Amino acid sequence: MTTVVTCLLGVLAGSVTSANAASTLETVKEKGFVTCGVNTGLPGFSSPDEKGHWTGMDVDVCRAVAAAALGDAKKVKFIPLTAKERFTALQSGEIDLLSRNTTWTLTRDATLGLNFAGVAYYDGQGFMVKKSLDVRSATELSGAAVCIQSGTTTELNLADYFRLNGMKYDPVVFDTSDGVAKGFDAGRCDVMTSDQSQLYALRLRLRLSKPSEAIVLPEIISKEPLGPLVRQGDDQWFNIVKWSLSAMINAEELGLARANIDNNKMSKDPAIQRFLGLDGPKGKGMELSDDWAWQIVKQVGNYGEVFDRNVGMGSPLKIERGINNLWNKGGIMYAPPFR
Amino acid sequence: MLKVSFKTLLAKCWRDPVWRGVLFQNGLILVIVLIGYQIIQNTLHNLETRGISTGFDFLSQSAGFGIIQTLIEYDESFSFGRTFVVGFLNTLLVSSFGVVLATFLGFLVGIASLSSNWLLARLAGAYVECFRNIPLLLQIFFWYFAVLGVLPSPRESLVWGDSLFLNVRGIYLPKPELSGDTSIFFGAFVFVLLVLVALIWVGRRYKRQSGRTLPAMKTLSVVSLITIPLIAGWLSGVQLNWDLPVQGRFNLSGGLTLIPELVALLLALSIYTAAFIAEVVRAGIQSVSSGQREAAAALGLRQGRILKLVVIPQAMRVIIPPMTNQYLNLIKNSSLATAIGYPDLVNVFAGTTLNQTGQAVEVIAMTMAVYLLISLTVSLFMNLYNRYTAMVER
Numbered sequence: 001m002t003t004v005v006t007c008l009l010g011v012l013a014g015s016v017t018s019a020n021a022a023s024t025l026e027t028v029k030e031k032g033f034v035t036c037g038v039n040t041g042l043p044g045f046s047s048p049d050e051k052g053h054w055t056g057m058d059v060d061v062c063r064a065v066a067a068a069a070l071g072d073a074k075k076v077k078f079i080p081l082t083a084k085e086r087f088t089a090l091q092s093g094e095i096d097l098l099s100r101n102t103t104w105t106l107t108r109d110a111t112l113g114l115n116f117a118g119v120a121y122y123d124g125q126g127f128m129v130k131k132s133l134d135v136r137s138a139t140e141l142s143g144a145a146v147c148i149q150s151g152t153t154t155e156l157n158l159a160d161y162f163r164l165n166g167m168k169y170d171p172v173v174f175d176t177s178d179g180v181a182k183g184f185d186a187g188r189c190d191v192m193t194s195d196q197s198q199l200y201a202l203r204l205r206l207r208l209s210k211p212s213e214a215i216v217l218p219e220i221i222s223k224e225p226l227g228p229l230v231r232q233g234d235d236q237w238f239n240i241v242k243w244s245l246s247a248m249i250n251a252e253e254l255g256l257a258r259a260n261i262d263n264n265k266m267s268k269d270p271a272i273q274r275f276l277g278l279d280g281p282k283g284k285g286m287e288l289s290d291d292w293a294w295q296i297v298k299q300v301g302n303y304g305e306v307f308d309r310n311v312g313m314g315s316p317l318k319i320e321r322g323i324n325n326l327w328n329k330g331g332i333m334y335a336p337p338f339r
Numbered sequence: 340m341l342k343v344s345f346k347t348l349l350a351k352c353w354r355d356p357v358w359r360g361v362l363f364q365n366g367l368i369l370v371i372v373l374i375g376y377q378i379i380q381n382t383l384h385n386l387e388t389r390g391i392s393t394g395f396d397f398l399s400q401s402a403g404f405g406i407i408q409t410l411i412e413y414d415e416s417f418s419f420g421r422t423f424v425v426g427f428l429n430t431l432l433v434s435s436f437g438v439v440l441a442t443f444l445g446f447l448v449g450i451a452s453l454s455s456n457w458l459l460a461r462l463a464g465a466y467v468e469c470f471r472n473i474p475l476l477l478q479i480f481f482w483y484f485a486v487l488g489v490l491p492s493p494r495e496s497l498v499w500g501d502s503l504f505l506n507v508r509g510i511y512l513p514k515p516e517l518s519g520d521t522s523i524f525f526g527a528f529v530f531v532l533l534v535l536v537a538l539i540w541v542g543r544r545y546k547r548q549s550g551r552t553l554p555a556m557k558t559l560s561v562v563s564l565i566t567i568p569l570i571a572g573w574l575s576g577v578q579l580n581w582d583l584p585v586q587g588r589f590n591l592s593g594g595l596t597l598i599p600e601l602v603a604l605l606l607a608l609s610i611y612t613a614a615f616i617a618e619v620v621r622a623g624i625q626s627v628s629s630g631q632r633e634a635a636a637a638l639g640l641r642q643g644r645i646l647k648l649v650v651i652p653q654a655m656r657v658i659i660p661p662m663t664n665q666y667l668n669l670i671k672n673s674s675l676a677t678a679i680g681y682p683d684l685v686n687v688f689a690g691t692t693l694n695q696t697g698q699a700v701e702v703i704a705m706t707m708a709v710y711l712l713i714s715l716t717v718s719l720f721m722n723l724y725n726r727y728t729a730m731v732e733r
Contacts, residue, residue, distance in 0.1 A: 087697055088699050112391060113391035144590070151691050158405070159415035169405065170508075171406065173686075173691070175680070187493075231389060232389060233390065
């Protein structure tokens with residue numbers, strides 16, 4: 001009997017100490033791929049094509065991290081998550097990083113045990129209505145039924161906006177952005193509200209004869225800085241994700257793209273030398289190979305390329321760069337330098 | 340000397356089966372408690388090391404999100420604790436209506452499946468086989484998307500008599516509103532109700548003692564329950580107004596709205612569970628020996644009265660225990676509400692609230708506790724009822 005008790009206690013004690021597991025980079029290297037939480041299906045950000053190949057901006061951030069950590073952008077396992085599932089999946093260690101159009105807020109940063117690794121897309125919440133309703137402004141929406149995705153900042157901003165303007169609404173809440181589009185399509189609600197980028201993406205999903213039958217209202221009612229997240233307590237991994245994103249933005253600023261990065265190896269520009277890992281801090285502090293940033297640009301591309309092919313003019317969404325342009329081109333995209 | 344006697348005492352106890360039993364059982368309890376303690380400590384430790392805040396402080400924070408159907412007063416400024424209550428009441432609403440509807444429908448189908456009418460019996464059988472064998476989630480989707488989703492838009496609502504509207508946003512009914520001093524009206528209602536309960540009790544005793552029923556009890560009670568409060572209300576100047584739904588710019592406003600999420604969930608839950616209840620009822624009725632039926636027929640009772648007075652009361656003893664399971668299933672299945680966005684406890688509290696606060700452990704624990712509480716309460720009442728209907732053996 002006593003031996004049984006000792007054994008049990010031993011096992012339990014062991015389980016407590018083993019809670020301090022190996023670092024995320026070590027586990028990623030050991031299993032050979034990065035587990036990345038993404039949206040269940042949002043064109044332009046993360047959606048699987050007919051062959052099951054994931055595309056989108058958020059997906060490319062995952063690929064960039066894999067390129068930096070493992071030297072191969074293909075070594076990513078995508079886990080589709082709804083807004084409600086995403087944080088628990090990251091907290092519990094089911095995924096190594098969450099790259100899923102998630103708004104950076106105080107609560108999420110401070111109480112969920114998570115860290116935002118930067119902003120991959122500056123967004124704002126907007127409204128979409130069918131043209132036939134003849135609504136020109138969000139201020140005319142009192143009494144409308146509004147389709148929203150549950151567990152999002154969108155849900156909270158909407159409530160604030162309507163309360164502030166003394167308007168009433170019926171919240172019709174769906175689990176996925178696809179559900180929101182379906183509800184709007186079926187006429188369950190008059191208005192669909194979400195981050196503007198999502199509205200453009202979802203408009204492609206609607207069964208309207210012309211996409212222009214649904215219009216986006218001019219009001220933008222919130223700031224939605226979207227970016228990737230990691231768990232707190234692993235600064236090395238946090239740095240890797242943070243700098244993978246910075247590398248994409250810096251690459252655009254330095255004029256490095258997929259096509260020309262190899263030609264730039266001979267460049268005399270010290271900033272490019274440092275970026276390519278030929279000089280300067282290299283990958284040492286993050287325990288990455290020296291060419292980690294080169295791998296990102298070579299395999300995934302710079303921020304501008306990623307933006308353009310997924311949501312910009314090279315994609316069906318045709319979203320303007322706007323504030324997502326580089327800081328020196330009229331936008332607010334700004335990454336810390338490689339020094 | 341003392342040492343030896345202590346040892347022999349220990350050995351004596353060890354050989355005694357009672358003492359040994361006590362030792363092992365207490366040992367087992369101790370181990371379980373230790374494991375439980377360790378799990379809780381481990382969880383708290385892990386939450387702390389990962390920087391996740393714990394505790395129930397979030398319940399008093401303001402929620403900041405809207406809910407489409409609330410039985411109590413609620414808006415975005417209320418707390419997360421309030422969303423818990425709102426979700427809980429919505430779960431209770433759909434569960435209790437579901438239980439009533441499923442029981443009613445289940446009894447009808449169960450009895451019909453034993454009917455001597457070939458067509459009726461086969462239809463009942465087909466009903467059971469159909470609805471019992473299709474997953475509930477699909478049935479919910481069917482009612483929500485295929486049946487209610489194709490209704491016309493709010494601007495082209497189906498209208499009956501200017502006051503009842505049906506469209507894709509739900510069913511809109513006139514809402515009765517009482518104005519004036521309603522306390523006398525409700526007081527009279529409660530008073531009549533109490534008198535009637537007392538009368539029923541007296542009637543039962545009278546019947547047990549004399550074998551005769553009090554005359555015209557049913558008609559009397561129904562008539563008095565309606566007329567007396569009405570007269571009282573009329574005398575005290577209570578007025579009944581109907582709040583009619585009015586077409587607004589987007590939706591109908593005013594009146595009473597049954598949202599399609601509620602209707603779809605209620606339909607799916609009760610139709611699905613009714614199929615199981617029908618089988619329970621059929622089995623219960625078949626368990627009553629046919630001699631009982633024949634004896635009752637020999638006394639000259641008609642079919643309906645045989646069923647009501649002889650068969651069903653005996654069948655109830657067999658029906659109630661499995662019926663309890665079906666009720667519990669229905670209540671737990673109501674959590675599938677999440678699939679179509681009906682704001683039940685799981686959707687509002689274990690869904691949105693959890694996500695907005697990130698307090699997964701606390702929220703899930705509270706939600707589980709609520710379902711446990713509801714289920715235990717239902718079992719308790721069903722067991723009490725079971726004891727009440729069980730055969731009294733001497």
